[in-house]
Amino acid sequence: MLIVALMMMSLIGGRLLQLQGLDRQKYAASAQSQQLHTATLVAKRGEITDRDGHPIAATVNAQNIVADPSQISDPVAAANDLAPLLGKPVDTLTTQLDNPLSKYALLTPTPITPTQADKIMALQVPGITTQDTTRRIYPDGRLASNVVGFVNASGAGAGGLELSFNKILAGHNGTESFQVGANGQPIPDGRTSLDAAVPGSTIRLTIQRDIQFAAQQAITHQVKATGALSGTVVMMNPRNGQVLALASAPGFNPNDIAHANPNHLSDPAVTDGYEPGSVNKVITMAAALQDKLVTPLTPFVIPPSIKVADGIFHDAESHGTEHLTLTGILAKSSNIGAIKVAKKLGPDRLDYYLRAFGFGRTTGIGLPGESAGILPPLAQWSGTTLPTLSFGQGVVVTAVQIASVYSTLANDGVRVTPNIIAGTAAPGQRMTAPHPPTKRRVVSAATARELRDMMEAVTSDQGTAPAARIAGYRVAGKTGTAARSNGHGGYSGAGYTASFVGMVPADHPKLVCEVVLDRPLHGYFGGAVAAPVFHSVMSFALQTLGIAPTFTKPPKATLTW
Amino acid sequence: MSATAPLRRPAALRLPAPAQAKPAQPRPRLVLISGRRPTAGRLPFLIVIGAVLAIGLVAVLMLHMVAAQDAYRANALQQKLATLHNQEQELASQVEADSAPSVLRHRAAALGMRPGVVAKFHLLKDGRAVGLQTPLAYTQPAPAVTATKAKASNSAKSTKAAGTKASTTKPAKHTATTSTTKNAAGTTKTGEKKKPTKP
Secondary structure (H helix, E strand, O other): OHHHHHHHHHHHHHHHHHHHHHOHHHHHHHHHHHHEEEEEEOOOOOOEEOOOOOEEEEEEEEEEEEEOHHHOOOHHHHHHHHHHHHOOOHHHHHHHHHOHHHOOOEOOOOOEOHHHHHHHHOOOOOOEEEEEEEEEEOOOOOOOHHHHOEEOOOOOEEEHHHHHOHHHHHOEOEEEEEEEOOOOOEEEEEEEEEEOOEOOOEEEEOOOHHHHHHHHHHHHHHHHHHOOOEEEEEEEEOOOOEEEEEEEEOOOOHHHHHHOOHHHOOOHHHHOOEOOHHHHHHHHHHHHHHOOOOOOOOEEEEOOEEEEOOEEEEOOOOOOOEEEEHHHHHHHOOHHHHHHHHHHHOHHHHHHHHHHOOOOOOOOOOOOOOOOOEOOOHHHOOOOHHHHHHOOOOOEEOHHHHHHHHHHHHOOOEEEOOEOEEEEEOOOOOOEOOOOOOEEEOOOHHHHHHHHHHHHHHHOOOOOOHHHOOOOOOOEEEEEEEEOOOOOOOOOOOOEEEEEEEEEOOOOOOEEEEEEEEOOOOOOOHHHHHHHHHHHHHHHHHHHHOOOOOOOOOOOOOOEO | OOOOHHHHHHHHHOOOHHHHHHHHOOOOOOOOOOOOOOHHHHHHHHHHHHHHHHHHHHHHHHHHHHHHHHHHHHHHHHHHHHHHHHHHHHHHHHHHHHOOHHHHHHHHHHOOOOOOEOOOEEOOOOOOEEOOOOEOOOOOOHHHHHHHHHHHHHHHHHHHHHHHHHHHHHHHHHHHHHOOOOOHHHHHHHHHHHOOOOO
16 A cells, blocks of 8 residues: 555656656746737838929838637628628638638738728637738829839838848838737736837938829820930939929829839939930030130131041931031031030030039939949040041930039039938938039039020020929020930931020029930920920929029020121 | 022012912822833824725735736737838728829820820910920830720720620520529529629
């Protein structure tokens, strides 16, 4: 009897020793894992706003609906209840709810709003639970989508500023551990650890949403009307280099990225290069004026054609021998005139000024995927490079590069690095501005003023772009109608790139606006297809920003002699 | 007392003799007392201790209950807060969505409004005026606006047409379906009432 009792005691004792002593850690861990639940706290992604703080991209709380089929006894009834709220056919939902492998599969393809989720949870279907998440929304859809970009299905930046500023925008996810009851419900006050999520920073752009919208509307309309491949509008404040609008068409709706054309997801204003054509003539002339080789009134004899090295160059419209001043060459956009000016200048100086104005390198605007364009190195110039470059062929630029050139002239010869980020703000902190843009003098204030006066002649009745005029304001600008490269080393059959760049008011420019249309089919002269867009967007911007006219008279332009 | 006694001695000397003789009188006898007497006093002590423990226990229990209650309340309030936060956020994003330029433009166009004009500026010095007050030639789909307008008026016309059509065909149908239960006056009335909502 005693022996039996002793054996029993030792057995029990042994088992106790095993449980408490040897396997203690294992059981403690498994108890811990049963009682302790760790949840991820999703960090809220920072907003991207316009210059006045209106969100262009924002993140809102959202919820996923998930199902645990093992807890659903009647999938058909559950599907019948849920189908109308989930917007799914009953039979597909039944199959999903009946399939044990679909445990915790999302019932909603995209997260839904908490209110919608509450409605679904109010049905109290067993086995249906919610998961907290967030959703990226773009309140105005297409507005500045080319700049802002988009996020992928998991909410990470996948294009535009969303991608290049992903680190700043994303923040850090946190974790929360708490004890749970037998059914998995959290025990009140049973939280054991909290590593709070750190929300992402807000990024404020220099974009003004109304001007951006007007620019997008106008360019979208004109791209359609002219049958162009694409179009771009850049609006800048020349004093501080801030971009007020950067519109392109056709764009995409970041709220519906699945149906967007993958070719339209970039920002052509910085990623796409084109040959600028005649808008480039201002650089040739600025260089010659700055080097004191010419004055606005210097007379030139313009023959019907000109032979340089092994190339024969014509003007866009054939003419007899003309007698034009430098201003006349710009106003009538004479290629032959530009070549004559460039010949006075020589390759070294033209190359110097093209680079000084920012060609051949990125502008520093800070947008992802920016192209530097192509400016052939001086050593590779052939005999025809100088004349071709003088009127803007044989060089590839981006729209922002050209806008920057004209901003430099508008800002009395000082180039201010274009910028589009007004500031960033960590959550709960003040907005901090980025480093102020760098400034560099390219030409003298006098040269810039002379050129602006000359460019006013472009919008006169004798010039190439009377359509750019805005009643009451002095408008200076330049048209461009460049032959497009056909990709086989030639220009035939590829159409034209039409553009207009201008500034208002001409005597004291507050705004610079550039319009580029890629291969318009119905009309192709810059003055005919791009200048009207400039007129529309610039009028709207002057109105929106309350910029008053200067009440001065334009100088009398002398185009011929 | 013994310490003061020597000091008093001179006075004591003057006392009558019998007083000096008194100490020889019988002193109280020392007797062993029973050891049980204290046991009678232990019970209240135990009761006090017990009461303290009980009160302490109840207090701890109450505290726990209150804490648990508060935890539930805090939880409920937190949930409410989260719900309100979500509501606020949804409303805020609704406001943002409604004030988006494209939406505003659409609504303004629906109200028959058109893009603005370039303001006229007057120079105070000499009263000169520049600018124009005609609509911008180009501020976007003027055709779209007129198109929606035309559509709207068209659809209005068609509603009217449908309405007049309904008035001629509807009552007949109605009388046909309801003639068994209602009189003619009642049916035409319902017929008329339905007209505006039907198309």
